[in-house]
Amino acid sequence: MKALVWHGTADIRCDTVPDPTIEDGRDAIIKVTSCAICGSDLHLYDHFMPGMKSGDIMGHETMGEVVEVGRENKSLKVGDRIVVPFTIICGQCEQCRRGNFSVCERTNRNKALAETAFGHTTAGLFGYTHLTGGYAGGQAEYLRVPFADATHIKVPGGIPDEKLLFLSDIFPTGWQAAVQCDIQPDDTVAIWGCGPVGQMAIRSAILLGARRVIAIDRVPERLTMARAGGAETINLDEESNVVARLNDMTDGKGPEKCIDSVGMEAHATSSLDAIYDRAKQAVMLESDRPHVLRQMIMACRPAGVLSIPGVYGGLIDKVPFGAAMNKGLTFRMGQTHVNRWSDDLLRRIEEGQIDPSFVITHTVGLEQGPEMYRTFRDKQDGCIKVMIRP
Numbered sequence: 001m002k003a004l005v006w007h008g009t010a011d012i013r014c015d016t017v018p019d020p021t022i023e024d025g026r027d028a029i030i031k032v033t034s035c036a037i038c039g040s041d042l043h044l045y046d047h048f049m050p051g052m053k054s055g056d057i058m059g060h061e062t063m064g065e066v067v068e069v070g071r072e073n074k075s076l077k078v079g080d081r082i083v084v085p086f087t088i089i090c091g092q093c094e095q096c097r098r099g100n101f102s103v104c105e106r107t108n109r110n111k112a113l114a115e116t117a118f119g120h121t122t123a124g125l126f127g128y129t130h131l132t133g134g135y136a137g138g139q140a141e142y143l144r145v146p147f148a149d150a151t152h153i154k155v156p157g158g159i160p161d162e163k164l165l166f167l168s169d170i171f172p173t174g175w176q177a178a179v180q181c182d183i184q185p186d187d188t189v190a191i192w193g194c195g196p197v198g199q200m201a202i203r204s205a206i207l208l209g210a211r212r213v214i215a216i217d218r219v220p221e222r223l224t225m226a227r228a229g230g231a232e233t234i235n236l237d238e239e240s241n242v243v244a245r246l247n248d249m250t251d252g253k254g255p256e257k258c259i260d261s262v263g264m265e266a267h268a269t270s271s272l273d274a275i276y277d278r279a280k281q282a283v284m285l286e287s288d289r290p291h292v293l294r295q296m297i298m299a300c301r302p303a304g305v306l307s308i309p310g311v312y313g314g315l316i317d318k319v320p321f322g323a324a325m326n327k328g329l330t331f332r333m334g335q336t337h338v339n340r341w342s343d344d345l346l347r348r349i350e351e352g353q354i355d356p357s358f359v360i361t362h363t364v365g366l367e368q369g370p371e372m373y374r375t376f377r378d379k380q381d382g383c384i385k386v387m388i389r390p
């Protein structure tokens, strides 16, 4: 089959690789009908996340049709149409039973690595480094879904792929980011980053009843899309002091809730702390660039909530923790517990409350995948979200 394969920094190729096969009784194999490139794939593309090996198949936003089912898998049959959540879940461990799916205790095949990095293991993820199990990803013609009797979202026929595909990651990720804010009717929610997750967070915050959403980015087409979703916007290219601007917009009080949908690769080339981060990262003294996190702590209204769906990988520096502590801020974060939200979100799509396909700007075949990684990373050609039809 054809698949998008990682070979090194900024080197992803469309290779021919062996078809996946059933390896365990709970598995299923799907024929991929649609997949997508996610912002966090760029952390692998740029090689900011450790644990990739040449030959790894990329991708963690995938859906398709079941073509083969393992013997013990009683919940799926050939012909079922499923969306594959990016977090692999066993459905049986203590964390899964509590709905904390992204920290499933059983699905990471390389637990010891994760325990060294994070103290405890987290769930296995598709196409996302050997720290999270080294599972093949779904930017391919076929995908083996491990623990498939639990790891799936069954979807009905009649709704096109583009409306359903993002149940795999960015829609529940934006949704969880907003839910974690405990939004109250008079809240102002500030959202850093208007990439695909930021766009989903904007719409989720509004669906959850936020009075105002203020979205922050520097890419014009992303800001336009944010406004179309109901946000007021701050353009970083026109505003050097985001914290002051947020204070101006909120009678000097600051937003009650702040969402970081940027994460470890924050770009803020002109500010002093961003230059500091780049320098430390270059000599491996710091793995992530927490510019947005610092800004959120300073901007947030005292007793507010910081919600962090943006991915961080390791160590961060110069975080104003004293400000966070003294202002009484609440931090909520994490990889998305996809299956916790999927029934509710599927219903909202079916009822027409939201159509997540608004975010797609490019639809291509698998062969154009490598070129699309570049286009997406460099934000060329108005690219916000790439959908791939293998």
Ligand SMILES: [Zn+2]
Binding pocket: 038, 039, 040, 041, 060, 086, 169, 170
């Ligand atoms: Zn993702």
Ligand SMILES: [Zn+2]
Binding pocket: 089, 090, 091, 092, 093, 094, 095, 096, 097, 104, 105, 106, 107
């Ligand atoms: Zn589990």
